[in-house]
Amino acid sequence: MAVKTVVRAESRWFKPLATTPRHVFVPRWWTRATAGGEPVWELRDGASDTDAWLRDAYADTTLVTRIGPHHADHAQAGQPLTRSRERRSTSSSTLPSLVLMMYRAAFITDTSRLLVTCGSGYGTALACARLREELVTSVDVDPYLVQAARKRLAEAGHHPRVEVCDLTGALPEGTYDRIISTVAVPTVPVSWLEALAPDGRLVTTIADTGLVIVADKTPDGGAVGHVKLEAAGFMSARHGEDYDDTFPENPPLWQTVQHADGESITTGRYPLTYVPDTWDLRSTLELEMPGIDHRQHTAHDGTRTIYMLHADGSWARATATGRKDSPTVHQGGPRRLWDQLDRIRTWLVVDGDLPIHGAKVTITPDGAATFSRRGWSSTIIGATSMLNP
Template sequence: MDWESHARQMADEVVQPGSRWYEALGHTPRHVFVPRWWASGQGVWELRDGPSDPEEWMRAAYANRTLVTRMGPVHADLAEPGDTVPGGRPTSSSTLPGLVVNMYRHAMINGDDRVLVTTGTGYGTALLCWRIGDELVTSVDVDPYLVKAATERLDSIGLRPEMAVCDITGPLPEKYHRIVSTVSVRPVPVSWLEALRPGGRLVTTLAGTGLIITADKSTDGGAVGRVEPDPAGFMRTRHGEDYERQTDDLFKQVEQADGEQVSTSRYPLLYVPDDWAVMSMLELAAPGIDHRIAAVGDERTVWMLHPDGSWARAAAAAFLDSPTVHQGGPRRLWDELERIRHRLNREGTLPVYGAQVRIAPDGVLTLSRGKWSQTVE
């Protein structure tokens, strides 16, 4: 297969020819790391097998998009031909190459830096090895199978970084100049601060938000930095085979229930994950909300569900109609959302992107911009 021409074409799309990442993108065989993946179909995820359809394999592997490689506990490598997964949540993927490179750019990696990264399929690890040398790279994942598969695939193309099965939120193997996490966390683990060398930098995203956090280790053992202006979202860290969705029972109870409070919103219906800034502000103010959506013709309904029993359902018959909102439980989640939208309407922007970041040595993170501040514990 002429994978090199596909890789070079992707490199042309992702970066400029003068970029330090151009050669890494153009010479790393992404298809080796994603022989199988899950594709979203009609309400199910369908298995795709690269070797059985080389043309589709090349198109998928060398497109600047994310390829889902694990649905719940089912890894694409270990599925049977023709398998499907109904619903569920992705638990591992090969992140779109442009975003991987962007995270590395935010890390400001120098040629002699020791760097810790998250494994996934191993493709992002391969890009970094190509860029700075495998002897400077440590790659970790909580999933033993992922580490084993990535190690073998990296070895097959001549790359041998240090690989470890490791919960990245716990103790880390060594000390590093850079930590780049392509899984999201909340809060930033104290172990990262302990593992960073003086002046080292961490790059991650806050779970449930679209916020890229960059922070440099400070002399007191904490770190200071900022929220980068570009948004990104990654899967959360997990500690088991799957993510636990704690609101399924609540959804069954309130899917069509009348609320304790019923109102009409002044704004068009919003599915919160469609707006990076609003989603991030809401997650900071009221973490842990599960957002769901359904559409029948022009009518759309969104739900906001929280493990504490709070819920909201909003429905509108057309795009610009004011939705009818039902709310129940101990908190009024839609009111929390409306406060954020009022602020956006009043000020024309929200303060999260470009905010200053301060991480205390005990891991308490504070975001601030102007008169606004938010603490994340």
């Protein structure tokens, strides 16, 4: 049933999707649940509940397989993990339709030498079912995931090259016609550009945004392409057992943003919106002001409060009673975060969309990526961004 909802029978991806046993790659997984009124990650074991295993494995949904350093394969049943800002999901089996969207954007041919990200190994299996397995290289930073993926790929009849590798560093030796990443990166690593064949194509998402970029290598060693109109969200690339940049649950600034009046008290121009729920606002704001921590709270009487925190000490708190009411906004620190959000929302109201929609992407050989459209541009270099209004 999942195959029919993702691809048509005449698609070249129909047979790979129909014949790849996804349940082999996800024998255990984490799901969101509550325990004692608190949000938790609860373990699911396929062998203990085959109906749930097959239902979830063959649904078009993402299955989380690792929380922080805790892999579902090694977890103890009946011992849920508390969900918190410091305990993020670190690996998963991406929903099939999203994997195929990334693969289709790459315009894979029958002879394409492919480098893909590994995770559970399911996406790698799809690539092997579409191409000769010797054309497929798959990488992951986690040695256990690589070991498990090799074993499960072999069970499914595939033996591609699978290597332990930090995706943002040196890649396995070779030249690739397509590099497709289902983990998000701060910007395009130089190693990708060096490993891409002439006219090769890369497809990836940018960390902390919903942006999918598709770019073809240029003769100067850079790449040029565009932002896809479809949005996608992937886990960010990590460099070890867990993320080392998670915004803490209760930083000192958190006490300030909850209670202080701040240097600015105004009435917001628009009703409340929670930025992470809106990919275009989130993506544009992240390009212009990287690293904002977004939080929200709803009181028993229905009053909603949105919080924005930044490591430079900037913060904003916006509160409104009704869904359509303009919020009271308190701001402090060196920058006015809510004012910038309202400025972006005004672009959306006036123009009907944001310039990030379908923007041109130009990547220099050193990995700096510039997004541009209709006189607007923004450049990201590693974890920094430079706005050119």
